[in-house]
Amino acid sequence: MGNRSSLLLREEEIAQIQQETGFTPSQIERLYSRFTSLDRGDCGTLSRDDFLRIPELAINPLGERIVNSFFQVAFKMYDLDNDDMISKDELLAILHMMVGTNISEEQLNSIAERTILEADEDGDQMISFEEFCKALQRTDVEQKMSIRFLN
Known part of the structure; x- marks a missing residue:
């Protein structure tokens, strides 16, 4: 399977990833190697800054926009009615x-209200894409909006 000293994946992990994704063991090893080289915090996640350090993105004049598209996809996951705004009802639906039923309705309402309160800068009780991005910048993005790999 190549140089195993630099690869921390076990054979059973590679087999599981191969079964779930259809990638070959060689492709999995290359992806994992690339991931670990980008994971500067060595925490198993990639932050926005980690993405911006990808050489191809760093030199690409559209690199910032490409990385921002990840945020747009995250925003669209919450914007259920595609009106370019996230409402309290949409937050509740996602929550x-x-x-599921692991948290009470009262707790879910509290989380949704607190989220709107913290992110809504113009007072319209909705979160726009711009407000969403600003809220993410104020948040520990590595912890809250991270891509976890084999954790």
Whole structure:
């Protein structure tokens, strides 16, 4: 399988990833190697800054826009009615999808209201894409909006 000293994946992990993704063991090893070289914090996640350090993105005049597209996709996951705004009802719907009945309705309402309160800068009780991005910049993005790999 190549140089195993630099690769921390076990054979069973490679087999599981191969089964789930259809990637070959060689492709998995290359992806994992690339991931670990980008993971500057060595925490198993890639931050926005980690993405911007990708040489091809760093020299690409559209690199910033490419990375921002990840944020647009995240925003669209919450914008269920595609009106370019996230409402409290949309937040509640997503929270229900994520936690089901593990949290009370009162707690879910509190989370949604607090999220709107913290992110809504113009007072319209909705979160725009710009407000969403600003809220993410104020948040520990590595922890809250990270891509986890084999954790």
